[in-house]
Amino acid sequence: MQLNPFDEILGLEEKFYNDGYRQGMVDGxxxxxxxxxxxxxxxxxxxxxxxxxxxxxxxxWANRIPSFHxxxxxxxxxxDHVGTSENPSHSPGDASLSSLTLPLLSxxxxxxxxxxxxxxxAESESLSTENLEEVVSDFDxxxxxxxxxxxxxxxxANEVQGDLEGQGKVVNGNDGSIEDTNIxxxxx
Numbered sequence: 001m002q003l004n005p006f007d008e009i010l011g012l013e014e015k016f017y018n019d020g021y022r023q024g025m026v027d028g029x030x031x032x033x034x035x036x037x038x039x040x041x042x043x044x045x046x047x048x049x050x051x052x053x054x055x056x057x058x059x060x061w062a063n064r065i066p067s068f069h070x071x072x073x074x075x076x077x078x079x080d081h082v083g084t085s086e087n088p089s090h091s092p093g094d095a096s097l098s099s100l101t102l103p104l105l106s107x108x109x110x111x112x113x114x115x116x117x118x119x120x121x122a123e124s125e126s127l128s129t130e131n132l133e134e135v136v137s138d139f140d141x142x143x144x145x146x147x148x149x150x151x152x153x154x155x156x157a158n159e160v161q162g163d164l165e166g167q168g169k170v171v172n173g174n175d176g177s178i179e180d181t182n183i184x185x186x187x188x
Contacts, residue, residue, distance in 0.1 A: 040131070047143060048124070054146045055122035061115045061153060064105045068112070111156045114149050121146040 062068045105111060120126075121142050128135045154160045
């Protein structure tokens with residue numbers, strides 16, 4: 001059997017294809033790990049920032065309920081500023097502390113329970129930072145439940161932020177009821 005000199009040339013295209021495929025796989029695996037890690041760090045950071053924001057809101061709401069003033073929800077910073085008449089750090093030109101405080105929320109058992117639940121869902125001490133599917137799913141579930149609690153608390157405290165088109169804006173009537181001003185979705 002005699003070798004055809006063109007057999008090698010005819011197989012050249014397939015050889016280059018296989019070499020390119022192998023090289024692309026090696027480069028893709030290395031690049032994919034780097035890009036995947038970067039993407040994971042970005043998304044993880046965004047989720048933890050959001051969790052921290054919700055945690056801060058839960059502390060603020062807890063401190064606005066009179067029955068929580070003697071509990072663990074009061075932050076160290078707030079305790080340091082209580083009794084500012086003894087604290088000479090405020091200059092006469094600064095606004096008084098009373099003008100910087102938020103109004104107290106009504107003493108409502110459901111509101112208190114929802115704030116405690118939000119606090120438990122958003123606090124970072126019990127959140128795991130492992131990169132496992134089950135842990136990430138649990139974190140996402142807690143974050144979603146925390147967002148739902150925020151919506152409930154906002155409605156109960158008449159503090160709905162809504163969007164720029166005025167949807168979700170809350171109007172507090174004289175009768176104590178909450179009325180949603182978005183009537184464009186009402187069916188007649």
